[in-house]
Each structure stands twice: as structure tokens, then as C-alpha cells.
Amino acid sequence: MKTRYLLAIESSCDETAAAVIAIAEDGAFALRSSLVASQVDIHARYGGVVPEIASRTHLEVALPLIQDALREAQIQRQDLAAIAVTRGPGLIGALLVGLQIAKAIAFAWKLPLIGVNHLAGHLEAVFLEDRTPTFPFLALLVSGGHTTLYRVDEHGQYKHLGATRDDAAGEAFDKAAKMLGLGYPGGVQIDRLAQQGDPSRFPFPRSMMRQDQGLDFSFSGLKTACRNTLEKLALPLEPSILSDFCASYQEAIVDALWQKTALALQLQSLSSVVVTGGVAANSRLRSLFQNQCQKYGYSLFLPSRRFCTDNAAMIAAAAVPPFLQARFDDLSLNATGKLPLDPSALPRGPRRPPRSTQNT
Amino acid sequence: MENSTPLAREGLAEKSLKRPKRWLALDTSTPDVVMALVENEQVMFEQVFWSGTGHSEQILGQIDAALSLVSWRVEDLEAMVVGQGPGSFTGLRVGVATAQGLSWALGIPLFGVSSLDAWAWSAPMAATSWVVACVDARKDQVYAGFYRIEEGEIEIGHSEPSEGRGMVNSPEATDPKRCVAVSARCVAVSSPLLVSPWRLHEAIKQMPSALLVGTGVSVMSRVWREQGAVSARCSAVPVKLRGSALVALAQQDQAKGRLSEASWSVLPVYVRAADAELQVTRQEDEVWFAEEVGFLREVLFPSVSSASSAR
Numbered sequence: 042m043k044t045r046y047l048l049a050i051e052s053s054c055d056e057t058a059a060a061v062i063a064i065a066e067d068g069a070f071a072l073r074s075s076l077v078a079s080q081v082d083i084h085a086r087y088g089g090v091v092p093e094i095a096s097r098t099h100l101e102v103a104l105p106l107i108q109d110a111l112r113e114a115q116i117q118r119q120d121l122a123a124i125a126v127t128r129g130p131g132l133i134g135a136l137l138v139g140l141q142i143a144k145a146i147a148f149a150w151k152l153p154l155i156g157v158n159h160l161a162g163h164l165e166a167v168f169l170e171d172r173t174p175t176f177p178f179l180a181l182l183v184s185g186g187h188t189t190l191y192r193v194d195e196h197g198q199y200k201h202l203g204a205t206r207d208d209a210a211g212e213a214f215d216k217a218a219k220m221l222g223l224g225y226p227g228g229v230q231i232d233r234l235a236q237q238g239d240p241s242r243f244p245f246p247r248s249m250m251r252q253d254q255g256l257d258f259s260f261s262g263l264k265t266a267c268r269n270t271l272e273k274l275a276l277p278l279e280p281s282i283l284s285d286f287c288a289s290y291q292e293a294i295v296d297a298l299w300q301k302t303a304l305a306l307q308l309q310s311l312s313s314v315v316v317t318g319g320v321a322a323n324s325r326l327r328s329l330f331q332n333q334c335q336k337y338g339y340s341l342f343l344p345s346r347r348f349c350t351d352n353a354a355m356i357a358a359a360a361v362p363p364f365l366q367a368r369f370d371d372l373s374l375n376a377t378g379k380l381p382l383d384p385s386a387l388p389r390g391p392r393r394p395p396r397s398t399q400n401t
Numbered sequence: 402m403e404n405s406t407p408l409a410r411e412g413l414a415e416k417s418l419k420r421p422k423r424w425l426a427l428d429t430s431t432p433d434v435v436m437a438l439v440e441n442e443q444v445m446f447e448q449v450f451w452s453g454t455g456h457s458e459q460i461l462g463q464i465d466a467a468l469s470l471v472s473w474r475v476e477d478l479e480a481m482v483v484g485q486g487p488g489s490f491t492g493l494r495v496g497v498a499t500a501q502g503l504s505w506a507l508g509i510p511l512f513g514v515s516s517l518d519a520w521a522w523s524a525p526m527a528a529t530s531w532v533v534a535c536v537d538a539r540k541d542q543v544y545a546g547f548y549r550i551e552e553g554e555i556e557i558g559h560s561e562p563s564e565g566r567g568m569v570n571s572p573e574a575t576d577p578k579r580c581v582a583v584s585a586r587c588v589a590v591s592s593p594l595l596v597s598p599w600r601l602h603e604a605i606k607q608m609p610s611a612l613l614v615g616t617g618v619s620v621m622s623r624v625w626r627e628q629g630a631v632s633a634r635c636s637a638v639p640v641k642l643r644g645s646a647l648v649a650l651a652q653q654d655q656a657k658g659r660l661s662e663a664s665w666s667v668l669p670v671y672v673r674a675a676d677a678e679l680q681v682t683r684q685e686d687e688v689w690f691a692e693e694v695g696f697l698r699e700v701l702f703p704s705v706s707s708a709s710s711a712r
Contacts, residue, residue: 093675104665145502
């Protein structure tokens with residue numbers, strides 16, 4: 042059997058992406074092209090992603106990007122064996138653009154379609170690298186919308202261990218950056234300013250750190266502490282104070298992420314950990330996890346930055362197992378805004394009384 | 402898999418040189434999915450079905466079913482036309498994304514036409530001087546297009562609406578007399594506008610006779626209930642948007658020498674900006690509002706405004 046090619050499309054938030062991978066007979070795959078059209082500059086003036094504008098922009102750029110991805114991979118349409126596309130979670134209007142284009146192309150070219158969970162994409166991104174973990178391993182998925190620990194026993198088998206009860210880590214970065222007037226996206230700015238700063242200058246709290254509080258995270262207290270600390274300081278902050286502030290704030294987030302990761306490794310008796318998602322591109326997170334894992338003898342797997350932030354290569358990677366097992370979706374595949382990776386996990390957050398089914 | 406058209410656009414130039422015969426039309430600007438398959442001027446299949454917010458789930462399956470009903474393969478399609486709105490933002494994107502993806506993958510030209518124009522084409526036009534196409538824009542507004550009917554001038558090349566093999570949704574659509582009615586010249590006097598139903602009501606009141614079509618009719622009828630009837634000569638007819646009207650408009654554009662662009666340059670015409678943009682440009686919004694009033698005055702008193710514009 043010859044090499045088969047798979048086209049993947051991603052449009053769940055503010056990045057439009059297309060990628061092509063080559064899949065060998067034994068299931069090993071190699072990336073042939075991976076393009077990302079970022080909308081960061083468009084959303085910067087609004088201080089965050091505006092769903093309607095994101096959706097409009099996806100439709101303007103998706104098809105040319107797909108054409109370029111195929112061209113860069115130097116393949117013909119008849120070389121393609123399947124099309125993979127993100128089906129959720131994400132912004133529903135944004136998802137629909139990529140999904141609908143993918144379905145139309147699959148229909149025209151009579152190709153099987155594979156709907157991929159965006160979060161599975163993040164978790165499988167590590168397999169795009171040369172050095173890959175062996176199962177089972179712990180995965181920390183940390184991005185603007187998610188902060189979750191999973192136990193991964195096999196491709197596609199993710200057990201939810203803990204998650205943030207309020208803000209995601211990426212959200213905590215963005216909200217602090219907004220308070221500091223650093224603009225959007227905040228994580229990148231804080232990362233840059235923190236390079237020269239003293240992380241011990243401001244004592245920011247680490248929430249839910251007691252062992253009996255389990256593997257859930259909380260970052261909303263940190264946000265309040267950020268506001269309270271800022272109120273006591275003269276604004277605008279002097280450059281050196283701003284750097285120290287950013288370094289201290291970043292340290293609090295990254296340290297909390299590490300503490301829970303270490304606890305999960307211990308509780309699950311695992312020795313390998315994968316850190317992925319947009320926040321995994323943060324340089325302090327990368328260095329702290331590298332140091333700690335080395336110190337305690339864990340193997341750390343950090344996908345390169347371009348595979349941590351949203352991209353379509355990871356969607357292609359996550360589509361390989363279903364592709365090899367011929368598990369395909371039909372053309373009625375719909376986008377889903379909320380799509381948990383592990384449906385057995387209990388929903389978190391404030392408890393609501395169960396909805397009565399006996400109302401008349 | 403057949404080995405024609407390696408990567409999409411290469412085959413396009415060759416295909417667009419000749420007049421396309423087999424068309425697929427799509428419009429998803431409203432809760433209805435509107436589809437048609439037209440061969441030359443013959444409507445082979447036409448349907449309107451309500452899908453609410455399920456456009457994405459249903460549309461490709463319905464295209465597949467329609468193609469097999471008329472025994473075409475998807476590769477047999479030679480051109481596509483899509484309604485660019487205005488209408489539901491997400492709905493529009495589902496239709497336009499589908500049309501972009503399909504036409505690009507098949508290497509066939511894609512045309513975009515105004516959904517309001519298509520509404521006007523779908524209306525039985527005899528014996529009125531105006532057609533007002535309006536689509537519910539929610540937030541107490543409608544998208545409106547104004548069309549003047551000029552009798553005596555016959556536009557050639559409009560498709561024969563009868564004898565469709567597929568489902569035709571409304572009885573008047575199969576009425577042969579209608580062919581005469583739709584061939585009267587229908588002139589769009591404005592690009593699509595976003596207006597409040599009350600303002601539109603004021604405009605319609607001044608028209609000697611008008612026919613109102615589109616999903617905005619239900620919005621307008623609320624206003625009429627409050628304000629009393631508009632005029633004895635204004636009627637709202639419950640026609641559905643017709644896919645063959647989209648094809649007719651595209652064919653007309655083509656006859657005038659308009660070339661199709663790349664698939665991805667056919668985009669929705671939203672008319673309304675995203676809310677976030679409006680918040681940023683609130684001052685500009687006031688200017689726009691003044692323009693809206695100015696335009697409606699022009700519709701109401703064309704003689705006065707033409708005198709002032711000559712100045």
C-alpha cells in the first residue's frame with residue numbers, strides 16, 4: 042500500500058489553520074505542511090476574541106489557506122485519502138466555517154470525513170514530535186479556555202482527573218494583562234515583561250493547594266489579588282516594578298500548574314507528563330517544568346511552540362487513529378460548542394439543583 | 402476517483418469559457434434552506450425546506466439527494482450561485498462556506514447574488530409599481546431592498562419557472578401566467594439597507610402600489626397591527642425565496658459580461674456590522690443613521706431629491 046495523505050482544517054477560535062500529513066502503511070505519520078492564519082491583530086483592538094468577527098474572518102481566509110497547504114505539501118487531490126476537521130469545542134460560528142468547507146470538499150472529492158475534538162488535537166500534538174511518550178502518561182492541557190489534567194492510556198482514551206473550577210490559566214494571563222493595560226493577547230506580553238523581573242517581589246496566592254483539595258485548579262482568587270495589589274501601587278507602574286509584577290504573577294500561575302501536575306503524577310503513579318495548549322508556549326512554564334521534572338525524575342514532553350498554540354497539524358495527528366480504524370463521520374456532522382473529552386467526568390462549577398423532569 | 406482537475410482552480414479557466422449549463426443554487430440567509438438545480442433555463446429541481454438552525458447538518462445531504470433525483474453526479478455541475486444575504490450571519494456563512502468549498506473542489510465558477518434581489522425575482526410582480534424585499538434582521542430591524550417595476554421593458558433570459566421536476570413549494574410558482582409577470586423589468590434602486598420597520602412603513606405608505614416579500618413581512622405585520630393598514634394597494638404575499646431566481650440573476654450577470662471570481666472572494670454581504678465593531682464606531686453609526694433617513698426621503702420623493710442632487 043502506498044503513502045496516504047490527510048488534509049486537516051481547524052477554525053475553532055481565532056486561528057484559521059490547514060495542514061497535510063503523510064501516513065505510512067504502518068500508521069507512522071509525517072507532517073507535510075502546516076499553515077496558520079492568525080487573527081490576533083484583528084481582535085487586539087477589542088481586547089479579546091470577538092466571535093462574530095472571528096467567524097467572518099475564517100470565511101475570508103480558510104479556502105486560500107487550504108489551497109496553499111495542499112500546494113506546499115506538493116500533492117494532488119487524488120493523493121488525499123481523508124479530510125479531518127475540528128468539530129468542537131469552540132466558538133460555534135467559527136467552527137461551522139471550517140466544518141462546512143471540509144464537508145463540501147469531502148463531498149465533492151468523495152473522501153471520508155473525520156470530525157476531531159479540538160482538545161484531543163492538543164493532547165495528540167506531542168506525536169508530531171520525534172520524541173514521543175509511551176502510554177500511559179499524564180497530560181496537562183492548559184490554554185485560554187481550558188486547564189485540565191488527563192490520564193492518557195491510549196490514543197483517544199482520556200480520563201479527566203481535574204480541571205479549573207473558574208478561570209483557565211490563559212484567561213488569568215489575559216485578565217491581568219488587561220488590568221495592566223498591556224493589551225491582547227496578554228500571556229505573550231506578560232511572558233516578555235517577566236523575563237527581567239523578580240518573581241518573588243509580589244506574594245501572589247496559589248489556590249486550592251492542600252492535597253485533600255484534589256486535582257482541581259482555581260485562578261479567580263489570583264485575579265482578585267492582582268486587582269488588590271495594583272490598587273496599592275502608583276500607576277502607571279515603573280518599568281522595573283511592572284517586570285517584577287508580571288514575573289510574580291506568572292510564577293503564581295506556573296507554580297500552581299506544576300504543584301497539581303506533581304500531585305497527579307504521584308497519585309496516578311505515572312512517570313511521563315505532556316504539557317500542551319497555548320499556555321504551554323509560555324517560557325517560564327517550559328523552564329520550570331523542565332527543572333522540576335529533571336529534579337524528580339519525570340520525563341517531560343513539551344510539543345514545540347507551534348504545535349502548542351492552535352494549529353491544524355494537531356487535528357491531523359488526532360485523526361490518524363480513527364483513520365486507521367476507518368471510523369468516519371457522515372456529511373450531517375455538526376459543530377458543537379461544548380464537547381468534553383471525557384464525557385464521564387462530572388461537570389464542575391457551582392452546583393445547581395437538578396432539573397425536575399416531572400413538571401407539568 | 403477520476404483524475405481530472407488536479408488542484409481545483411487549474412480547470413476553472415477552461416470551464417468558465419463556455420456558458421455553464423448545469424447550475425446549483427443555494428441560499429441559507431433565512432431559517433429556510435433554498436436549493437435549485439437548473440439546466441440551461443430549465444428548472445430541474447427546486448425546493449425550500451425549513452431547517453431552523455440545522456443548515457449545517459442537512460445541506461449536503463439535501464444536495465446529494467437532489468442530484469440523485471435528477472440523475473446528475475456532483476461532477477456534472479458546471480456553475481454555482483449562492484445568496485450573499487443579508488440575513489442570519491451564521492446561516493449565511495453555512496451556505497457561503499458550502500458553496501465556496503464545493504465550487505473550489507469541483508473547479509467550477511461561483512457567483513454571488515443578493516438574496517434580496519432573489520426575493521424580488523421570486524415575487525409575482527404584475528400590477529404593482531414597487532417590490533419591497535425585506536428580511537427579518539432581529540433587534541427590531543429589517544434588511545430591505547427596493548425595486549421599481551418598469552412595465553414594457555422585457556428582460557430576456559430569465560428562467561422558465563414552471564415544469565420543475567422537483568418539489569415546488571408554492572402554487573403560484575407553477576402558474577404559467579407568472580412567466581410574463583416576472584419578465585417585467587425589475588430595477589433595484591438601492592443596495593440592501595438596515596432599517597427599522599417603522600421607517601420602512603413610512604416609506605411604503607408613499608408608494609402608489611407595492612408588494613412586500615420576504616421573512617420581514619411578519620415583522621412588518623406587527624407594525625401594521627399597531628399603526629393600521631398601510632394602503633389598499635400594498636400587499637404582502639407569502640411567497641418563498643426560489644433557488645431558480647438566484648440562477649436567473651447569475652445568468653443575467655453573466656450575460657452582462659460579469660466574470661466569476663475565485664470561490665473565496667464570494668462572501669456574505671452582512672450589511673450590519675458585528676456588535677463589537679458598532680461599539681467601537683458608535684459615532685460613525687450616527688452618521689449612518691442620517692444617511693438612512695436621507696435615502697428614504699429619496700425613495701419617497703424622487704423628484705425632489707433628483708432636483709437637489711442636480712444642484
